[in-house]
Amino acid sequence: MNNLIEIKNVTFEYVEDDTLHTAIKNLNLNIEKGSFTVILGHNGSGKSTLAKMLNGLNKPSFGDVLVNGINTKDEETEIDIKRMVGMVFQNPDNQLVASIVEEDVAFGPENLGLQPLEIRKRVDEALKSVGMFEFKNSTPHRLSGGQKQRIAIAGIIAMKPLCLVLDEPTAMLDPKGRAEIITTLLKLNKEDGITVVLITHYMEEAEKADRVVVMNDGEIIADGKPCEIFKNVEQLKSVGLDVPQTTELLYEMQKSGFEVSTNILSIEEVAKEIKNALHLEEN
Amino acid sequence: MSILQVKNLTHSYNGNTPFVNDAVSNVSFAVEKGEILGIIGHTGSGKSTLVQHLNGLLKPTDGQILFENEDIWKNPKEIRKIRSKIGLVFQYPEYQLFEETVFSDIAFGPKNMGLSDDELDKRVKEICEIVGVKPEYLQKSPFDLSGGEKRRVAIAGVMAMRPEIIVFDEPTAGLDPKGRDNIIKIIKDYRKAFNATVIIISHSMEDMALLADKLLVMNKGNLEMFDTVDNVFSQGDKLREIGLNVPIVTRVFNKLKALGVDVNENVFTVTDAVNELKRIKAGDGNA
Numbered sequence: 298m299n300n301l302i303e304i305k306n307v308t309f310e311y312v313e314d315d316t317l318h319t320a321i322k323n324l325n326l327n328i329e330k331g332s333f334t335v336i337l338g339h340n341g342s343g344k345s346t347l348a349k350m351l352n353g354l355n356k357p358s359f360g361d362v363l364v365n366g367i368n369t370k371d372e373e374t375e376i377d378i379k380r381m382v383g384m385v386f387q388n389p390d391n392q393l394v395a396s397i398v399e400e401d402v403a404f405g406p407e408n409l410g411l412q413p414l415e416i417r418k419r420v421d422e423a424l425k426s427v428g429m430f431e432f433k434n435s436t437p438h439r440l441s442g443g444q445k446q447r448i449a450i451a452g453i454i455a456m457k458p459l460c461l462v463l464d465e466p467t468a469m470l471d472p473k474g475r476a477e478i479i480t481t482l483l484k485l486n487k488e489d490g491i492t493v494v495l496i497t498h499y500m501e502e503a504e505k506a507d508r509v510v511v512m513n514d515g516e517i518i519a520d521g522k523p524c525e526i527f528k529n530v531e532q533l534k535s536v537g538l539d540v541p542q543t544t545e546l547l548y549e550m551q552k553s554g555f556e557v558s559t560n561i562l563s564i565e566e567v568a569k570e571i572k573n574a575l576h577l578e579e580n
Numbered sequence: 581m582s583i584l585q586v587k588n589l590t591h592s593y594n595g596n597t598p599f600v601n602d603a604v605s606n607v608s609f610a611v612e613k614g615e616i617l618g619i620i621g622h623t624g625s626g627k628s629t630l631v632q633h634l635n636g637l638l639k640p641t642d643g644q645i646l647f648e649n650e651d652i653w654k655n656p657k658e659i660r661k662i663r664s665k666i667g668l669v670f671q672y673p674e675y676q677l678f679e680e681t682v683f684s685d686i687a688f689g690p691k692n693m694g695l696s697d698d699e700l701d702k703r704v705k706e707i708c709e710i711v712g713v714k715p716e717y718l719q720k721s722p723f724d725l726s727g728g729e730k731r732r733v734a735i736a737g738v739m740a741m742r743p744e745i746i747v748f749d750e751p752t753a754g755l756d757p758k759g760r761d762n763i764i765k766i767i768k769d770y771r772k773a774f775n776a777t778v779i780i781i782s783h784s785m786e787d788m789a790l791l792a793d794k795l796l797v798m799n800k801g802n803l804e805m806f807d808t809v810d811n812v813f814s815q816g817d818k819l820r821e822i823g824l825n826v827p828i829v830t831r832v833f834n835k836l837k838a839l840g841v842d843v844n845e846n847v848f849t850v851t852d853a854v855n856e857l858k859r860i861k862a863g864d865g866n867a
Contacts, residue, residue: 314724339756340727387754442623468754471623471783473823498756501828537758542786542828542850549854555861564828568835575841575860 301460301492302328302351302382307360309346309515320346322515323360328460333486333493335503335523338512339537344496347512348464351494352382365459380409383453385463389445398440398448399424399433405456423455426489427481443474447481454485460492461485467499475499500527501541504562511538524560543567550574581649582610583777584634584666584745589643591629603629605801606643611745616771616778618788618809621798622823627781628671630798631747634779635666647745664693667743671750673734674727682725682733683718689741703740710769711736712762728759732766739770746770747779752787760784764791785827789813789848797824813848829853 309321320343328334328351338344349355350362353369362369364378386392395401399420406416424430427447437445446466453461463482467475479502485491495502503509509526511519513536519526527533527544534540540548547559547567557574561567591604604626611617621627632638633645636652636659645652652662667689670676679685686704695703708715711732717725722733731751738746748767752760764787771778782788788795788809795812797805799822805812812819816826816834825831826848833845833853843860847853 339758465754471621471823472785472825473622498754500757537756539757543832545850546829546832546853549850550857553854553858555857564831564835567832568839571832571836571857572839572841575857 299330300327301330301365302326303361303363304347304350305361305363307350307357307362309343309350309355310358320515321350321357324515324517326510326517326520328492328494330459331486331490331492332508333483333506334495334508334510335506336494336496336510336512337498337500337503337538342512342536343515344512345464346515348384348462348494348496351460351462352384353378354384380456381458382460382462383456383458385446385449385453385461385466387465387468389442389449389469392449392452393437393445396436397433398429398435398437401437401448402433402451402455405452409456419455419457420451423451426454426485427451428477441474442470443477446470446474446478450478450481450485454491458491460494462494462496464496465498466495467497467502475502479505500539501543503527504541511536524562527562528558528560530559547571581613583613583648584611585644585646585649586610586633587644587646589630589633589645590641591626591633591638592641595641602801604633607798607803608643609796609803609806611777611779613744613777614771614775615793616780616791618792618795619779619781619798620783620785620788620795620824621804625798625822626801627798628749631668631749631779631781634745634747635663635668637663637668664689664741665743666745666747667738667741669735669738669746669748669751671753672731673738674730677722677730677734677737680721681719682713682722685722685733686713686718686736686740689737693741703742704736707736707740710739710773711766728755728762731755731759731763735763735766742774743776744774745777745779749781750783751780752782752784760787767791785813785825786829786849789827789830797822809848810846814846 304324304326307321307324310317310319336344346355353375356370364381367374369378393401394404402420402423403416406419424433427450429447437448467478482493483505486493503523506523509523510517527540530540530548541562543562544559547557550557555574557570561570587608589604589607590602593601593603619627633640677685683704687700690700690703713732722730751763767778770776792809795809813826813830819825829850830848833843833847836843837845844856847856
């Protein structure tokens with residue numbers, strides 16, 4: 298079995314104003330070990346509810362979520378689940394607890410009851426893996442948003458989780474900060490083999506993922522490789538989403554009669570595709 | 581005549597201590613009536629500190645802000661009047677909702693301007709039409725609304741004062757694509773309805789290319805560039821050096837040029853890009 302997380306027929310209901318709402322409707326999804334999955338969906342589509350199910354912060358009303366074969370409903374193994382699946386949220390300021398970077402990163406491993414030498418080792422490794430080792434003695438509030446968010450990620454990495462779930466970690470960052478986070482996540486995924494589940498509203502952040510899952514009204518409406526998902530421009534727009542600007546350009550070119558394919562995403566490849574299309578016209 | 585002039589503005593935190601730090605340093609620019617000015621810059625570049633001076637929330641350590649040729653601090657007791665003429669919408673404005681109903685929240689600003697109940701009623705309804713808040717929502721609690729709706733109500737609260745200049749600090753942060761488009765439309769509609777001047781801070785170069793007439797680029801508290809969108813976005817290397825970038829579509833065209841295609845690299849929106857490619861296609865015979 299290669300699935301780290303298995304979501305089986307999961308429904309999530311909650312009561313608000315005396316009415317029953319269904320945030321997730323009979324959903325099935327498997328997350329493969331070592332994969333990089335991006336979840337897209339408009340506000341209120343159920344993405345965040347789903348993310349919180351991956352480490353048992355939300356428990357299904359019906360159905361089961363299995364992490365490494367363990368059911369998140371099982372109270373005795375609740376802590377094991379949270380160690381296996383670490384979460385990072387939108388606002389870095391709400392996630393940092395200590396006044397010195399390395400102490401903040403050490404908070405998790407300390408609470409795992411590890412030996413001091415092991416904590417030291419994990420903190421150093423975690424800070425190196427997010428590229429923040431040289432800031433280990435800084436105070437978090439003097440860092441930029443992107444740097445703070447990387448510290449928050451290091452704090453999770455130091456607990457050696459199998460999977461990182463990030464709920465809009467770049468929403469409050471500037472373009473450079475966003476790029477730093479995406480580069481860090483790709484490195485953790487490709488080099489350290491950590492499974493990544495990223496929720497985002499920035500379509501271009503989905504470009505390098507292995508897989509994109511699109512949610513709408515608590516259900517999965519599309520699931521596939523980024524280039525396959527984004528080529529359905531009309532479908533995405535109909536559920537309040539968008540496509541990366543590269544796809545938008547190819548799509549508009551197609552509408553204007555250029556012979557281009559819309560299932561490519563990277564700037565380099567799109568430029569090549571356009572070049573080819575222009576030469577084709579010349580002949 | 582420029583509606584707003586900022587002259588040699590400096591703002592220092594921790595003045596008169598060894599930790600003195602200029603968040604904004606000797607910044608000068610002018611905004612014309614009806615214009616949309618975009619402000620871009622990395623986190624901590626001084627953008628938010630700068631805009632908080634424009635309606636007198638912060639007082640300059642040095643320098644002046646002139647609204648219709650008059651120093652806004654000429655008579656400090658009158659500074660509240662400036663705040664209804666120059667409205668400021670903060671980041672995540674929905675966190676500032678506080679009234680019992682949507683109506684009273686939107687009406688709070690204009691009410692403090694001393695307007696009559698009839699006039700208040702008229703203004704709230706007028707603004708609701710622009711921001712797309714349905715009349716039946718007016719008696720609801722703002723806390724029962726969705727995130728996107730709350731933000732629209734919060735923006736309406738500033739717009740109901742009918743400011744001549746409206747300043748937004750990252751108005752689309754945290755919204756999904758549809759929510760972003762919606763806010764951009766509201767901003768354009770307000771400007772059109774009241775011939776207002778708009779100043780927007782944004783991290784999205786793509787949105788700036790669609791919206792702004794001019795761009796002001798901040799870097800480490802200094803004004804790095806102040807020019808038309810075209811002139812700013814044609815300096816990609818400089819922008820990257822200070823943690824920014826050009827729109828994605830521009831990067832595609834930079835790459836095309838590098839691949840030897842004779843294109844005009846100065847395209848900043850998808851529409852411009854398609855038009856440029858059509859031009860090349862049509863003119864390929866004499867190229």
